[in-house]
Amino acid sequence: MTFGKGCHLHLIDGSAFIFRAYHALPPLTRKTDGLPIGAVAGFCNMLFRYIEGNKGPDAPTHVAVIFDHSSKTFRNEIYPDYKANRPELPEDLRPQFPLTREATRAFNIACIETEGYEADDIIATLSCQARDAGGRVTIISSDKDLMQLIGDGVVMFDAMKNKTIDRDEVFEKFGVGPERVVDVQSLAGDSVDNVPGAPGIGIKTAALLIQEYGDLETLLARAGEIKQPKRRETLINFADQIRISHRLVSLKCDTPLDFTLESLEVRAPEPDTLLTFLNVMEFRTLTKRVADSLKVAAPLPETATPSPAAQAEAVAAPEALPFDHAAYEAVTEPEQLARWIARIRERGHVAFDTETTSLDEMRADLVGISLAVDPGHACYIPLGHRQGGGDLFASDSLVEGQMLLAEALALLKPVLEDPAILKIGQNMKYDWKIMARHGVEIAPIDDTMLMSYAMFAGLHSHGMDELSERYLNHRPIPIKELLGSGKSQITFDRVAIADAVKYAAEDADVTLRLWQLFKPQLHRARVTTVYETLERPLVPVLARMEMAGVKVDRDTLSRMSNAFAQKMAGFEAEIHDLAGGPFNVGSPKQLGEILFDRLQVPGGEKGKTGAYATGAEVLEDITTLEDSHPQGAELAARVLDWRQLSKLKSTYTDALQDHVNPDTGRVHTSYSIAGANTGRLASTDPNLQNIPVRSEEGRRIREAFVAPPGRVMVSLDYSQIELRILAHIADIPALKQAFRDGHDIHAMTASEMFNVPLDQMTSDIRRQAKAINFGVIYGISGFGLARNLRIPRAEAQGFIDRYFERFPGIRAYMDDTVAFAKAHGHVETLFGRKIHTPEISAKGPGAGFAKRAAINAPIQGTAADVIRRAMIRMPGAIAGIDARMLLQVHDELLFEVAEADVDRLIATAKEVMETASDPAVQLSVRLVVEAGRGPNWAAAH
Template sequence: MSDSAPSESGTPDPSGDVRLWLIDASAYIFRAYHALPPLTRKSDGLPVGAVQGYCNMLWKLLREMKGEGGPTHLAAIFDHSEKTFRNDLYADYKAHRPPAPEDLVPQFSLVREATAAFGVHCVELPGYEADDLIATYACKARDAGGETVIVSSDKDLMQLIGGGVVMWDPMKDRVLAKDAVMEKFGVTPDKMIDLQALVGDSVDNVPGAPGIGPKTAAQLLGEYGDLDTLLARAGEIKQPKRRETLQIHADQIRLSRQLVTLICDAPAPEPIADFAVRDPDSATLAAFLEKMEFRSLARRVGDGKATPLEPAPNGRPRALNAPVAAPRHAPRPATELTVPETFDTTAYACVRTIDELKRWIARATEAGVVAFDTETDALSSSHAGLCGLSLAVAPGDACYVPLTHEAEPRAQSGGLDFDGETPPEAIDQIPMDQALALLKPLLENPAVLKVGQNIKYDLAVMARHDITVGPIDDTMLISYVLEGGVHGHGMDELSRLHLGHEPIPFKSVCGTGKSQKSFRHVALEPATAYAAEDADVTLRLWRLLKPQLAEERLVTVYETLERGMPAVLAQMELTGIRVDPDRLKRLSSEFGLKMAELETRAHEVAGRPFNIASPRQIGEIMFGEMDLPGGKKTASGQWGTDAAMLETLAESHELPRVILDWRQLAKLKGTYTDALTEAADKTSFRVHTSYQLAAASTGRLASSDPNLQNIPIRTETGRQIRQAFIASPGQVLISADYSQIELRILAHIGDIPELKAAFKAGLDIHAATASEMFGVPIEGMSSETRRRAKAINFGIIYGISAFGLAAQLGIHNSEAGAYIKTYFERFPGIRTYMDRIKGEVKQAGFVTTLFGRKIHIPAIHSKSGAERQFGERAAINAPIQGTAADIIRRAMMRMPDALAAEGLETRMLLQVHDELVFEAPEAEADRAIAIIRRIMEAAAEPAISLSVPLVVDARAASNWDDAH
């Protein structure tokens, strides 16, 4: 084949053996930005989340394309600026696009620097979009007889497909060729320009033909052939509205065609010959990753020249090749940090025979470490049915064991028989009882470590089948210990962050909304890909993250505060707590009647009826008609009616007070009395909450489905709800609550002599504080004086301001400021503690609890002064609240064995921050309370010897409220 014509630079472009890959870098950037949580560089707070995500994606691509048959030339194409030649054609082109997010703007230049550091050419051109440059280079390669792979899934680029040009979506590992375009849009790639001209683009403000969507456009083009013919014969269209639209907007449609058409003759800034694939310069890459503080990525990248451990036959991503069988690897030591292999979900095994399952069990036993995951037909571990489980013994080496899959029921044919459905077809799988009998020794084998992601759920599911899984590691909790507060710890997010891999979404196998089906009805092939991938990802994450615990000196934190919690919580969730459904129904009825009375009163005060549940109507009445002071409109143009606004107005106006009371009852009714009735098991009348271990950066647990941690304690309605939580016949509930644990921790951490002395003497701490501040004796102290000291005591822990204290106590700001000033004068150690913490968090970006848990505070390096102040307040509180959370975790992990050692049947049911709730036989309640107090009060030992005693209030009663 002859050489191509010289390029504008005078350098000849390569001939037909070119295999050019063009990365749509702008799409990469925004996908990385939106896929990952905000991340800042620890040293200076610079936003780098998009850069890190981009680097992970780019490195993954560079690994996968290695080898014979991969690209010969590679470039990343960027948008240079927003204004292009299209703005001269149509001034409003892209006019409605919002500006780039503030924290993304400084990352654009860093992404370009990253691209160069990885040895990839960066190409951009003023006045042209990246898509035009991609089109230009693709056309050049095509005209020279070469091939082009466009790394993108952007529909705007699909018009280029054909003649040696394909697209590849790396997130879905899918080739987009002619068939894919036809499947998605109903037209071939050569018709995409005409289709887009008709449909328009609201994002880019391409007008198109109003009211014509992709399906209609495809239908019209299929009937008339092309856009010009369609517009010329528009008068023949039978539908009046469609005919008029095309006739009236013909010029607008033609303009839209100009706007969406990519040009193939843009002045190419560099010849394709300059894009020859090369390894990155190891020193340059290492320096960039070090500057960005991407140390995990730096370890994976090494010198930047590593080839994937499992390349496809011709070096390309698997989507560009015929499927191949995945080679099996001998297990490697967990501490060996290698670049993870590429993912091939088609290579996972579906285990459907006893012999094959035995082979996997033998391999897992030999490996000593196996990733393990369950698939179920519901979210609640206490009631979900087991559909199957997956195992992974090495990266890429995973299987799925279906147990109870069945075909979706089909309606009787003919449409006349309504008596029932045809029975589901039998699926070839191992009977569940036989499979679990074989798996039980493995899952309970103390010599084999079972690794899971949020393994608490799997422990609970398997416990219902009489399998006690252990020992365990949890990748979610390892990540939580390493970077609590930096990002989320769900599997998909961790996979994107650390492996550069987008796992198969659940909705892609089960659907969404009304069409969503049970995992039990998913066909075995997609079920295997989805389930085995979960185990595969989990094992890779474990191999990568577990060694970092030692590197960061956080092994003790993980082992003493996290590792034992999944088993404890799984048992608590399975046990549940009994409720009185009749009492809950009566409360719902009473709340409903009271809400109706409040609604009637609100209408009377307003002078007319309105929807009390509508913030818009409330705002219109209070600020538009009644002209109450302080009204502010939100970004949507509506009056703001949040709780803070209503509480301020309620001091002098009745309507906001009535609305607040109505909202409180509505929340209690909807969240508790109605929801608990629905959530209670119809046989045992027990509700089973679900605890989240990695929800709060401080170590506090969260509760959901239903949430049992936010029931009001001090209000009468909250007490009524707690009275509906009852013990089983012959049993009592025990509530054990730490007394003022956070103030005690503050006294210890801040070394406050006055507070420590008061706690040791067993004094009323709030009265003692008031006596110290205001110089009044404890005896005979007024309740108001004590109340003010209490507000300051607790407010100081959360960094309360004079304004906040004034609002809470109903006093002037100056008086509140004087109280705070006096407080710090009487307790100077607290100010010293606060100043020390502020300095530490600004330098390190995190604070630590007494037990060594790291709590990262990203806001401390924010450009926003308000966010930095928030970060300072969070940093002051975090070691206190976090230490309290650590202490109760230590108590919870010790409690089951302590109770069992005394031969007690008492069971732990709930954790509500500083409180534990138990159910015990009446006859052993006193003994149980003694053990519970002993374990809780000594929970910090021997790791920490607190300078103030921990005190636990515990009592037993027939319901939760009376026990509290």
């Protein structure tokens, strides 16, 4: 078939596929020999998905995958530094390159690369040829360097976003049409490819210039006419550099090619070739999916004398067996359960899951228990399924065909508490608490959620559905299918037992398969220690804290709510008066319109949704307009007052009352262990980690957190833990000395930076230094500091420059951390916790976010690790003391202690916290803990 009108050529940017695959997937290796194959696996998946997705009426007639041959091209002769600042290739990626070529050929797709040319040039050449022959072209890539090719039947397609890129997108990105993209790029340069461009000119300015003068040559010829002197000088002085840039970014349409367009005609894959390749790579799931798609049988996995270890893992290969809901068993008789228990004892481990009536473990009733011992071999024990309904007064009766709860517990308790039998769960803290309420303390445990967290923090979330889809290629039955949603939602005890068996046993099955997959990976990912010392042991500790709960005095809260309500009503009346009529003060939209439209307060700025911003900062600025706009200033001030009370009332004094457990009379939060990427805990339902303290009004809410009679609240908190860790990690002698001497760290910083002796320090200078110290931890920027201190940006930048000058180690730490993240795709805490940074090499504005997060993560994460270690050791250390650990607030632990034991508790707990990093990490800065005590949290803090 001659290539011509009616033909449609697809050109796939192979290198882009490889890099996306590499960064999207964990570092997978081939089981038999450890060959890194993550990128190849991802590449094959993407290619297969591409093929499956392009079978419709608009299917391509011709297709090719194009690769870069090597990093040296003709552009290096024009400009030796071209792409010179590219980071070194990860060492486990390079050996995968030839395999991606092999994969492309295995899929029976033309695989193209040419020495001395970039893939982009080949794509350009093929595009031109196809277009000239009258055909259409789709370039599958999102690389902006290819956008110059768009037009005349050539479009781009971003396979990740599933979105076509046409003239409009090009205009949005470059401010000019595709035919002028090269001109804009020549001026703006490109830091990623190291194209110099014109210094000080970015895409915005470049687009303006090209729009005004038409094209680059005209612009350079008439550069003398430019009004802005600096811009004019730049264009005249750097004309040569701009022309070189032009040659660098212009794609060549005349790359020598030794094949014809006709040879790219779409061919169906040869099942034998393709399946053999996939099988050799040991992509079991993909092999199966491809075989299904080609309607042939999948080949048997390679069996060439695997090592015993490999054999064991092959047995454990969770993909090997499909999920079969019909195979799950309902256990209703003691003899039946006894048989399962015998199998569990044989195996030495069991996946365990509970079904209940609520997500709140302290109120949930146990409805059933599921167990799994081998993949596909799982059961469900119904215990509390009920029927009846409508009658509000009679308690509903148990459904027939269930086991008696007491009988099941009697059989299971010895297993669940047997130190020789490992209980495997997904988010085991939940099940631990449910069983603890039935007098069973599960141990020992493994937790697949925490394994995932140890290996993949930062890459994705760690819920079961997510993990199952990602790693087992299986979508479990959604709970919504059983319970429904919204108003008509039912509780699990109303689910028919037959449905419950499928759902619940599947959960245990999935958990077991995930465990088999993850367990050996922990070691390879070098996070076994993290999992064993920072994650797993925390489960029972947190479970006990949550079950203990904290006593909250309802009456105090209720009185405060009433007082807030009264005050708010007063403010509201004033606000309506000032506004000239009633409106919903709680609606930022209405408030914005009143302030900026009706009252014409200057400076209203609309956000991306078109609404005025009315955040606290904006309102505070308006309150300073007393002279020019007294009405607006007054209104803003009252709204700020109203908002403060509204927040305190709705989020704290009202909501907290509803969280008092009727059985215990206490508030039981729940900590998520795997929620925050950095290793911090997060507190939910209610969040007890953000109880007010900064404002006097708010702090009084802590007075409602009380110790019962005869007991005392004790709070211990790390002093400046993050700055101490920074001083250690970045190795800053001045900071360390200050901590050693017990000096005021912010005053010391101020003194160093502004050359003010300590005895002449003012609170304002100290405040600025404090902001800088914190800024450093957050990955400082001139803009951010300026906003925080409300000073001009240049001044803020000056502070930062001086800070880096005085403490050069900080600069080095920041640079090293970002470089490490780019090289490895993650950063690490001192204790080896890995936090992945998949966006670190992103281009554009996202890059700043990722960098700052990468700089912050080791500091925040190390502090989180330290307090985790303290918490894990705490129960053992305070065993002889009449005290309970109740809450953790990132750098603070709150205890409830018998009056007589307070001093002993403080001494012991302080010691545990201050030495928490030992012996794993030898900190060069001492950790210091401050203690407080009192009848309530406000007094203790």
